[in-house]
Amino acid sequence: MKKKLLLMAACLGAMFAFTACGSKDDGNTLTVLNYGKYIESSVLDAFEEETGIHVNYEEYVNPEEMYTKYKSGAIDYDVICTSDYMVERLINEGEAKEINFDKIPLSKNLNDSYFEFSKAFDPENKYSMPYFFGTVGILYNKNKVDANDVKSWDILWNKKYKDQIIMEDSVRDTFVPALKRLGYSSNSTDKKELETALDQLIEQKPLVYSYLVDESADEVVAGNASMALVYSGEAAYAESLSKDLDYSVPEEGSNMWIDSWLIAKTCKHQENAEKFLDFLCREDIAMKNFEYVYYATPNKAVYDKLDKETQENKTIFPDDETLNNCEIFRYLDEDSIALYNKLWKELKSK
Known part of the structure; x- marks a missing residue:
């Protein structure tokens, strides 16, 4: 992820640290590992309120730190957001589960072209879902x-x-x-x-x-x-x-970089993971995340609702000629x- 304010995220990490260390897992939880400052906090609150699923949320600064956290085996992460080349590494090492997109119907909101780009690191689009690029x-x-x-x-x-x-x-x-x-x-x-x-x-x-x-x-x-x-x-x-x-x-x-979600091999709450990924694809939720992060979203439902000036801002949304190059x-x-x-x-x- 190419993310502004990573140092601030690191400093504030304690505020968003893993909230259930040592607590009993009643099955109605979801453990998430994501870049710092990469999701609007109200989105997590809304997910918990709507589903009754408690989110254990942890942040990291760069993909290498994420990999170290994950491979330590100290925590069984359900879903992880990380960068293209690290997604490829986790897939190659057998650390990512196949995603059943039938269980994520709102993934239809994601533009097919970004799944095509994702084939560079997930050749059959089996293991990852685009988030920002x-x-x-x-x-x-x-x-x-x-x-x-x-x-x-x-x-x-x-x-x-x-x-x-x-x-x-x-x-x-x-x-x-x-x-x-x-x-x-x-x-x-x-x-x-x-x-x-x-x-x-x-x-x-x-x-x-x-x-x-x-x-x-x-x-x-x-x-x-x-x-x-x-x-x-x-x-x-x-x-x-x-x-x-x-x-x-x-x-x-x-x-060109693409940050994507995957379901980790350590996932203990498959259904909850699928609900979470589907939730992130919902137009209103994806709009909140876009407005917070302000990076290019692959969600075409969100893009279609943006004003013309934002849609035509090539810094945020590069044209096809640029991306293909x-x-x-x-x-x-x-x-x-x-x-x-x-x-x-x-x-x-x-």
């Missing part, structure tokens, strides 16, 4: 950056923007521009391709103002940098604060992860 691109100040320049990833290597460029402090996200401008896949595991991309990033480093994560958009809003590599959700947030900002997904292509991150094997990390350390040490 977005892209990686460049947030920029229209008064300081030439709009023609921002059409290509080359702008991040343009010396006239020295000390005005923010990159993601994240290995795979920062490798995306380098790989794509070289014509390589953002899922490349080829050592020569990755080393060539590293050379590009080392060449670029003297131009970079900073490598940041959650602060990137805020720095551009504050005028401390002219552009930043960001997630589309961050860009939409920044644009709401300043009319001088815009967002571009360069023509060479980028990363993007790749979804795939899960990498341990050797490939080690290679990326080795190259990242080399970049950061320069």
Whole structure:
């Protein structure tokens, strides 16, 4: 998930911590594991009130933390929301149950095209249900950056923007521009391709103002940098604060991310899990979550009710041409992860 305010979510985690540790499970419960600040709290209250099912709700900051929590075996989670490549990992490890969509009739509200995109990590659409999606691109100040320049990833290597460029402090996200401008896949595991991309990033480093994560958009809003590599959700947030900002997904292509729900192998309350997923697809509930998170929703019933300005906001809802020119991150094997990390350390040490 490409989520604003993750650090705040971590700080507030205790407020939403697992509420039933050590309590007796009477069967009428549901244990949920989700990103921080990724569901409107009244939605959980409404689900409990309407169904009588008590929700044990726990949050995490990133997919790796989620995986550690899940694999520890300390808690039997029923449903989990996580990112595309981690969904793929859990499916491959046999940790996800097949979803019976006949038991989730309101999933008909989800646009079929996002199930198609999900086939990149769930080839038969058996194990996951899309929740939110977005892209990686460049947030920029229209008064300081030439709009023609921002059409290509080359702008991040343009010396006239020295000390005005923010990159993601994240290995795979920062490798995306380098790989794509070289014509390589953002899922490349080829050592020569990755080393060539590293050379590009080392060449670029003297131009970079900073490598940041959650602060990137805020720095551009504050005028401390002219552009930043960001997630589309961050860009939409920044644009709401300043009319001088815009967002571009360069023509060479980028990363499209999809966060999805799955029913975990540890699920002890299958019927309750299905009721919960169906509830999330309901138009009024999905609208609450969209208005709270403000990321692109795959729920076409919600999209159809949005005002024209929001529907046509390409930062939130990229057009088909943009999405079709993007790749979804795939899960990498341990050797490939080690290679990326080795190259990242080399970049950061320069």
